[in-house]
Amino acid sequence: MENCLFCKIIAGEIPSTKVYEDDEILAFKDINPMAPVHVLIIPKNHIDGADMLNAENSAVVSKIFTVAAQLAGELKLENGFRIVTNVGEDGGQTVRHLHFHLLGGKKLNTALA
Ligand code: 5GP
Numbered sequence: 001m002e003n004c005l006f007c008k009i010i011a012g013e014i015p016s017t018k019v020y021e022d023d024e025i026l027a028f029k030d031i032n033p034m035a036p037v038h039v040l041i042i043p044k045n046h047i048d049g050a051d052m053l054n055a056e057n058s059a060v061v062s063k064i065f066t067v068a069a070q071l072a073g074e075l076k077l078e079n080g081f082r083i084v085t086n087v088g089e090d091g092g093q094t095v096r097h098l099h100f101h102l103l104g105g106k107k108l109n110t111a112l113a
């Protein structure tokens with residue numbers, strides 16, 4: 001997808017600190033971390049956001065959660081963590097490529113909205 005920041009990261013056109021990669025998924029450190037551990041997990045196939053998931057493209061979400069659980073173990077988040085996906089303008093989505101924030105390493109603020 002042209003002009004998509006995360007597609008450019010997947011293509012290697014913009015550098016990132018990768019923490020996991022396979023054929024379908026990339027995980028990399030957020031450039032502006034909100035917690036000691038702040039990783040973004042994204043599908044390599046461009047999907048705009050969680051509002052654009054359907055029966056044809058949603059299997060990767062299950063795989064992303066599996067990767068998140070694996071990374072949480074590797075990153076020593078045994079005391080807990082949070083997975084967040086923002087959707088659209090009201091949801092605070094600033095990059096319109098589906099991504100899941102994996103946050104942890106401290107007691108996270110419980111405010112959801
Ligand atoms: P959103 O606000 O869309 O839920 O999350 C987008 C996230 O992407 C933000 O947490 C932001 O810090 C992160 N981000 C924006 N640009 C870059 C970048 O160039 N590299 C990395 N690693 N993260 C980025």
Ligand code: ZN
Nearest residue numbers: 004007046097
């Ligand atoms: Zn994209």
